[in-house]
Amino acid sequence: MKKWLIGCCVILILGVAGVFVYKNYEKHQTPTAVRVDGSDYALTDEPADLKEIGDFVGEVQHVVDRYELPKRNLESNFLKKGTKIYLEKKQSESLAQIVFYERDGEKFVAREIIETR
Structure with missing residues (x-):
């Protein structure tokens, strides 16, 4: 049960981190x-x-x-x-x-x- 909970938390953290990285990438694509x-x-x-x-x-x-x-x-x-x-x-x-x-x-x-x- 502990391994399953830790696995879900890791997947959730990676998903949230991916969203933040993508948003930051999009933000830096803004032209002058x-x-x-x-x-x-x-x-x-x-x-x-x-x-x-x-x-x-x-x-x-x-x-x-x-x-x-x-x-x-x-x-x-x-x-x-x-x-x-x-x-x-x-x-x-x-x-x-x-x-x-x-x-x-x-x-x-x-x-x-x-x-x-």
Whole structure:
């Protein structure tokens, strides 16, 4: 009887540990992002073509925890508060939209995150 009880406890502990490990793994899969006009954009560190940069949208207003996606407009989980965000001059023909962000005096591309769920 004791062996059976110990075996059940070990299986239960391993199951709970597995759930925590999986949740932690999922949490660390969150991309660096900024939210603009209700859409999330993944920060790419891809240098921007200055000819494609359009109107100034605004600055990052809030910074959330690194491992959660932004929920409000002009919120980011990586960019510093005050980072400037710009629209693309003309919409690209692809489905994903592009915005630009400025960091350390340079401008970079952020591409829209398309959810597949």
